[in-house]
Amino acid sequence: MLPLSLLKTAQGHPMLVELKNGDTYNGRLVSCDTWMNITLRDVICTSRDGDRFWKIPECYVRGNSIKYLRVPEEVIDMVNEEDLERERTYNTLSSPFVSHLLPREARHWQVCPGLSKSGRVGGWTRRP
Amino acid sequence: MTQGLYFMVYRETEARGPAQPHAIMAATLEKLKDRVICVITNDGRNIVGVLKGFDQTTNIILQECHERVFSTTAGVEQVPLGLYIVRGDNIAVVGEMDEEADAALDLSSLKGDHLKPVIH
Numbered sequence: 296m297l298p299l300s301l302l303k304t305a306q307g308h309p310m311l312v313e314l315k316n317g318d319t320y321n322g323r324l325v326s327c328d329t330w331m332n333i334t335l336r337d338v339i340c341t342s343r344d345g346d347r348f349w350k351i352p353e354c355y356v357r358g359n360s361i362k363y364l365r366v367p368e369e370v371i372d373m374v375n376e377e378d379l380e381r382e383r384t385y386n387t388l389s390s391p392f393v394s395h396l397l398p399r400e401a402r403h404w405q406v407c408p409g410l411s412k413s414g415r416v417g418g419w420t421r422r423p
Numbered sequence: 424m425t426q427g428l429y430f431m432v433y434r435e436t437e438a439r440g441p442a443q444p445h446a447i448m449a450a451t452l453e454k455l456k457d458r459v460i461c462v463i464t465n466d467g468r469n470i471v472g473v474l475k476g477f478d479q480t481t482n483i484i485l486q487e488c489h490e491r492v493f494s495t496t497a498g499v500e501q502v503p504l505g506l507y508i509v510r511g512d513n514i515a516v517v518g519e520m521d522e523e524a525d526a527a528l529d530l531s532s533l534k535g536d537h538l539k540p541v542i543h
Contacts (some may be wrong), residue, residue, distance in 0.1 A: 296476035297479070298484050331482070331510065362466075364508040369485060371475060371506055406526045 296374055301366065302327045304374045311365040312356060317343030331358030361372060433460060452477045455519055460485075462509065463516040469493070472507065478515035481511030491530075498531035513539055
C-alpha cells in the first residue's frame with residue numbers, strides 16, 4: 296500500500312502531524328497531494344516544547360516540512376481492493392526503467408481502474 | 424545520446440510527482456512488507472512496527488507501532504503510537520526485527536544511552 300494512498304483515504308479524518316521543527320498540528324485532514332502538501336481544518340498547533348498553543352481554523356502544511364503523521368487506525372481498513380489493484384499496475388508501468396519502452400503517446404495515459412477488469416493488458420487507456 | 428535519454432526519463436518522472444530514486448531500494452523494502460521492522464529516524468528515535476507500505480522516497484506506513492525510549496537510569500519505555508506515516512526524509516535506518524530475539528529481551532532491565540540526532 297502506498298503511503299500517499301493511505302493519506303488520501305484518510306481525508307476527513309482527524310490526525311496529528313509533526314513537523315521537522317517539532318511543532319505538532321492536530322486537526323482534520325481536508326486534502327493532500329502527490330507531494331504530501333496537506334490542508335487541515337480546526338487545527339490545534341502545539342509548539343515544540345509544549346508550552347504554547349494556537350487554534351487555527353484552517354492551515355496548509357508543505358509536504359517537505361512534515362516529519363510524520365499519526366493517522367487513526369481504522370483508516371488502513373478503508374483502503375479498498377480496487378485502489379490496491381490500480382497501485383499494482385501503476386507501480387510497474389510508471390517506473391522510469393519501463394516507461395521509456397512504452398510508445399511515446401503512452402506517457403500521458405493514465406490507469407483506468409474499470410478497464411483492468413476487462414482483461415486488457417495493464418489496463419491503460421487514453422484520457423483526454 | 425545517452426545523456427539525452429536520461430534527460431527525457433527525468434522529465435517524465437518529474438511530471439508524475441516527487442522524485443523517484445532507486446528502484447533497488449524499493450525492492451529491499453518489498454521483502455520486509457508485513458514484517459515487524461525497526462526504524463531509526465533522523466532525530467534519533469527508535470520506532471518498531473509492522474511495515475504496511477512504502478514508496479520510492481521511503482515514506483513508510485507503520486501499523487501498531489511503538490517507540491522505544493532508552494535511558495541510562497530506568498529500563499526501556501515503550502510508547503504505543505498506533506498507525507503512522509513516516510516521511511522518507513526523516514528515516515535514517517530500517518531494519519528487520521528478529522521477533523524471537525526480541526521476545527527474549529527483558530526490556531525493563533535494559534539500559535542504554537539515547538541516540539543523537541542526525542547531523543548533515
